Amino acid sequence: MFCVSFCTDCRWTQLVQSVRGRLATGAKHRRPGCLNGWVTRASLDKQPHEVATMFDDVAANYDLTNDVLSLGQARLWRKEVAKAVHARPAEKVLDLAAGTATSSLPFAATGAYVVPCDFSLGMLQEGKKRNPWLPFTAGDATRLPFRDETFDAVTISFGLRNVQDTDAALRELYRVTKPGGRVVICEFSQPTWTPFRTVYTEYLMRALPPVARAVSSNPDAYVYLAESIRAWPDQAGLAAKLQRAGWSKVAWRNLTGGVVALHRGVRP
Numbered sequence: 001m002f003c004v005s006f007c008t009d010c011r012w013t014q015l016v017q018s019v020r021g022r023l024a025t026g027a028k029h030r031r032p033g034c035l036n037g038w039v040t041r042a043s044l045d046k047q048p049h050e051v052a053t054m055f056d057d058v059a060a061n062y063d064l065t066n067d068v069l070s071l072g073q074a075r076l077w078r079k080e081v082a083k084a085v086h087a088r089p090a091e092k093v094l095d096l097a098a099g100t101a102t103s104s105l106p107f108a109a110t111g112a113y114v115v116p117c118d119f120s121l122g123m124l125q126e127g128k129k130r131n132p133w134l135p136f137t138a139g140d141a142t143r144l145p146f147r148d149e150t151f152d153a154v155t156i157s158f159g160l161r162n163v164q165d166t167d168a169a170l171r172e173l174y175r176v177t178k179p180g181g182r183v184v185i186c187e188f189s190q191p192t193w194t195p196f197r198t199v200y201t202e203y204l205m206r207a208l209p210p211v212a213r214a215v216s217s218n219p220d221a222y223v224y225l226a227e228s229i230r231a232w233p234d235q236a237g238l239a240a241k242l243q244r245a246g247w248s249k250v251a252w253r254n255l256t257g258g259v260v261a262l263h264r265g266v267r268p
């Protein structure tokens with residue numbers, strides 16, 4: 001069976017052999033002048049166009065897949081993020097890498113003015129269909145389209161790990177935050193209890209890809225998910241990055257035994 005596939009780099013379309021109606025893993029398109037090939041998942045060097053295309057691909061089923069693969073924990077994690085951000089009525093909150101804006105809704109519910117920002121147009125369009133009243137904004141985390149000192153709080157859930165230049169994103173978040181404003185980062189991290197870490201790593205590398213194949217439109221994206229989680233700094237490593245970017249009072253809190261960590265900081 002063949003799929004029609006469009007190369008985002010050279011903008012040519014071709015038929016690519018597929019497995020059960022999907023692109024074969026690692027299917028590559030090569031023609032003179034096109035260096036990048038087909039994008040079914042991003043590689044760990046996180047080229048921005050690969051990351052954006054990968055999220056465009058999964059946008060329609062993204063939230064459902066999240067719920068399934070996190071075994072329902074994603075909702076609990078979002079509640080904890082909302083508590084940590086503690087958005088108040090009329091505050092301006094930036095939800096960076098907001099995707100479809102599921103992560104933005106708890107802040108909006110408090111009466112804060114929330115700006116969901118993302119560079120995947122597919123994710124933004126999917127979000128706009130569901131919540132047309134939110135001010136969706138296209139923007140890259142490393143060059144944010146906002147003035148200095150705009151927001152009372154900035155937050156990013158499951159996005160920072162996907163940004164190619166993490167340090168630049170942390171500096172940009174700092175730039176657009178008002179003095180005294182706060183940052184909250186929600187990201188996958190390292191389980192702290194060794195036996196649990198072993199079981200979790202097995203889940204990531206062995207169980208997650210077959211489950212993703214059953215529920216996702218682009219299972220390869222979930223191979224990237226597992227790999228990128230393994231390559232991501234631990235709790236202390238991310239805290240050090242925040243401090244280097246200028247944030248003070250940096251602290252973190254583990255959720256689900258450290259599968260996820262919330263990091264917070266304040267702009268002096």
Ligand SMILES: C[S@@+](CC[C@H](N)C(=O)[O-])C[C@H]1O[C@@H](n2cnc3c(N)ncnc32)[C@H](O)[C@@H]1O
Nearest residue numbers: 055097098099103118119120140141157159162
């Ligand atoms: C896993 S999704 C998270 C979406 C949402 N925050 C949530 O919690 O469901 C990661 C998002 O990060 C976005 N992203 C990755 N790198 C980005 C960048 N450099 N600038 C803006 N968005 C980025 C992707 O497009 C994607 O929508």
